[in-house]
Amino acid sequence: MKDFGKKLGVIIGVDGDMSQVGMYSMSNDSQFLWKGEILNGPKVGAFMTIHQNSIKIIATVISEKIIDQQNTIKSSEFDNRYKKNSINRVIFLKAKGVIEENKFKITSQHVPMIGNEITLTTKEELNLIFGFGFLEDSILIGNSLLENNEINLPINKFFASHIGIFGNTGSGKSNTLHKLYLELFNSKHHTNIFEKSQFFVIDFNGEYVGKNIFGIDDAYKQIYNIDTRNFNYGEKLPIEKKYLFNPDILAILFDARAATQVPFLRNALRVFNNKISTAVDFAKMEVGLLKAILIGVKSVSSDALNNWIVAAQNMGINDGLLSGLTGNLHQYNYGSYISKNINNIEIIKDGQITSAGEAILKLQKLESEMKEKYEKSNELQKLSYFLEFQKVYVSAWKSTNIEFINPLFHRIKSAFESMDKVIEIKENVTNEFKSLNIVSLVNANPEVTRLLPMLLSKMIYDNQKSVVSNMKVFQTKHLIIDEAHNILNSEYRNNGDGWQDYRLSIFEEIIKEGRKFGFYLTLSSQRPADISPTIMSQLHNYFIHRLVNEKDLKMLENTMPTLDKYSYQNIPNLGKGEAIITGTAINVPVLVKINKEEVIHPNSDDINLIELWESKKQLDFFDLI
Template identity: 25%
Template sequence: MEKLGIVVGSTKPNRVNFLSNKPLRLGQFVILKYFDGDEEIRLLGMINKVERENKYIPEDIPNYERIDRLIKESSSETKVKGEIQILGKIAERDNGITLEFQRTPPLPASEVLKPPKEILERLFGSKGKNYIKIGKLLSEAEDVNVYIDINQIVLRHLAILAITGAGKSNTVSVLLDNIVNLKGTVVVFDFHGEYTRAEFRRDGKNVVNVIKPLVDPTTLDRKDFAKLIGIRENATIQYRYFKYAVDKVEKDLKDEKGDDWKRFVETESFFGRLIGELESWKDEEKSSPFKGKIREESLYEVINKIEDTMVDLRHIIKIGAKDLIENIRPGMVNVFDFSEVDEEVADALASNILKHSLIERKKAVRGSDSKIPNPILIVVEEAHILAGVKSDTDSKYWMTRIAREGRKFGLGLCVVTQRPKGLDKEILSQMNNMIILKLVEPEDQKHVQSASESLSSELMEYLPSLNPGEAIILGNMTKIPLLIKIDKAKGKIQGNDIPVVDKWLGSEEKVSKLEDLKDF
């Protein structure tokens, strides 16, 4: 192994200082070697601080003109010094190479060596069918592939965090590429239509299942049904009127047509009867279902919201539509397209999917018939919308439940956001795995660090300077926190910025052609 330097000064079990005459890099892996009696000890470390120093060129040099001469005379006196974080003791075991906790400080004057590529590949490479390739080590001159444990992603959840343009879409795409090749099932909540034209291929076939949400509102919880038509939770009187009317109309239809009444009732007819029931309460000769006088203002609000829903949401509401989770196809990337609905409607739909996914996975694990027989991963794009710090959405409740309980039932959660500080801290803290790309805002960084025990202050310092596609990965999916370059995805997600200038120039060309046609 090539010698890079030597350990100097006092040492600690988790960090040492070093001195070198070689241009070492921040984040570079090294091996510390020394003997404890007859035993050769090898420790894996990472350089987390590095600087160059020349004692002949101090900061307070009085004469700027002398620098050129001093550089020529003292170039050989430049030294590299810094700090190495000790990651663990390298140990050979029956199941391969591993890192063990180091309890004693290494000896001063220990050698600092360049680790062979083979050792790094054995530490961070594939360990079998559970592992997928995510990228390469960022700090090494030689390409060293990095693999992560997909079992741990599903069982311990994952957060993908970055500013806009840092590579979130590509990172998600790499993850989904690998999962579909394992015949895994993924559900994606897509707020911007980025996935509707996505391509993820297995055996030459595109395995993306785009789902335009079509929901039977009577299968939703009454609260979600109310939210769907725009009745807010604090509008208690409107909710009471609405809930009573829905219950009454459903009961009447069952009495008239039997339990399978949905086969015979059109969506417009159902909502028409709902409006008719509410309007009948305005008739003073008919007794009100509630004690006291009906508040006409609240009543009209409910009627207006139902009428608006019949127009605005006619493309997603259908009496008798199958349950949303019945659209999920195993072994595919199932994309629920929320791009044509507002956030409140998206919350009602997403919470229904989250809730019933958990219910069905519990059934599967307990040996009952289930609509979701195999483990799944739910990817929540724009997670701060559904589970914001200050929001109290139903989706947030079910995401919290899944984050706590999903491990036992093979239900994984992956939250993706460019606004980490806006994401609920409890949910973020339950994401035991993280892929963190570039983060610039100190508040974002602090919010993430407070939710993760593995994100050290030294690693935090990398975040603002990462290039697109570069990331810190940490958690159960990898042995130790790593700086990596994410692979370029084979699959395709429409997450790129709009080419503004190309659009402008293209528009000008179209106008020019139209003018030519007019002249002709």
């Protein structure tokens, strides 16, 4: 007769997927030594094997109790209830799946029956349950808490998916994120990984900028320390021109008002993108605007010329050229320029500026200097100059009230000053990035912090989508966002905040459609309740560290179909570095102690105040600032 293992009891009751087991003895050891293996005893959370002919039904212990042998003696002298020889132990199991033909699968085809015996679950069976086949490439992430089994994650199933890592501050989620990708980059596939895939890490707290982070050589890694405080300190992130010079993005950057300022931006960007290709185009257009102001005397506003001159001064045009405009023209009371200058030379005749007038006003020199200034400017300055003249254009004929858009230009100046420190505008960024790219935003202001991740994400997603569209995926991109609640919060959606709506629509498209284009998202957050439910529900695999906030726990319960009741109840009790791994890549949720890297790890360790205070090093005040 075949030896099924250490027999512990027999099924004495079945109710759906719940089974009641009468134990042969108390069998309350937490571990058993069986044929050279240390196996888990029948404690809550442990796996047990139910034998039904050649089928092994795998179940977990969800509760236990004892039953007295119905001793009815009431005398305290002879009362033997709840004594060693008076009680039997009963455990309750919940079926998880079956092992059939040396494979674990989740099915309702086989259910426990009264009389089926249960045994300890062996190491071999645990490997099948956790889905870690010997032929499948995997990475070691830690050990299971109850069984102390090595937990190896299947590379393909895990990394070809959207991943969520959640946990309170200090629970170990940063170590988990780092460990996950450190093991991937150190796997036997590392050379091909760096040839076929790119990884982008958005790091809000500067935790992943240390030396040797992720175990990657500098030849394959680029760290962008985004710094809006010091112009010459941080690295600039390359961004394609078409992404920044987008009306939706600029409306967000400038905090433009929907009713008055957004239409102005949309019209201005349409003209700029379609008609201004060179410095010559710009100079001709703006000098043409000047001419239109001069000859449109009957309808133009009285301050139009002065506004044009101010725009030119902001561009740095020589005051000597600009003074010629006012020095050779004088006005009647109604703002109409007379057609002759003070020397009685005709400047305007038959609705046109005369040749003599062009010479007197130095229009050719003005156009030449504008062209030169524009050519020497960077892309942000070019757009800024153009917007200044567009303001003159829309207000000159009173199509727009200048008072409505003047406040916008204060914000434009501030925003462009910030962006000029942190981005480098390119026509194409295909060859700009390395295999691993880390964008640290710890020294960025809020304006840049909320915009840059959205710009980068949209740009690299569109690039991946266009490259692999209508063909088999031959390369992948992986976007990793630490502290993702900073940009994926849905609380303010649909309340008129354009940034909230636009950035959520971008990330929701990425998480819904990205997988089929080879674009994968990894999110790490201490506040899953703050992340859009649409995004949360589209994640495939999860690492759940300790969470205690009721809203966070409710979000997990509502968005994770693979999270069972026992695992869910354990979340608030997890220790540091302990996590529940669940999702489509593994068969059943598993409680794991994540291995911690002692040498290479993110800058997220808790501060030891006693060690700090007792340190012998004396810091000078100026060392601290």
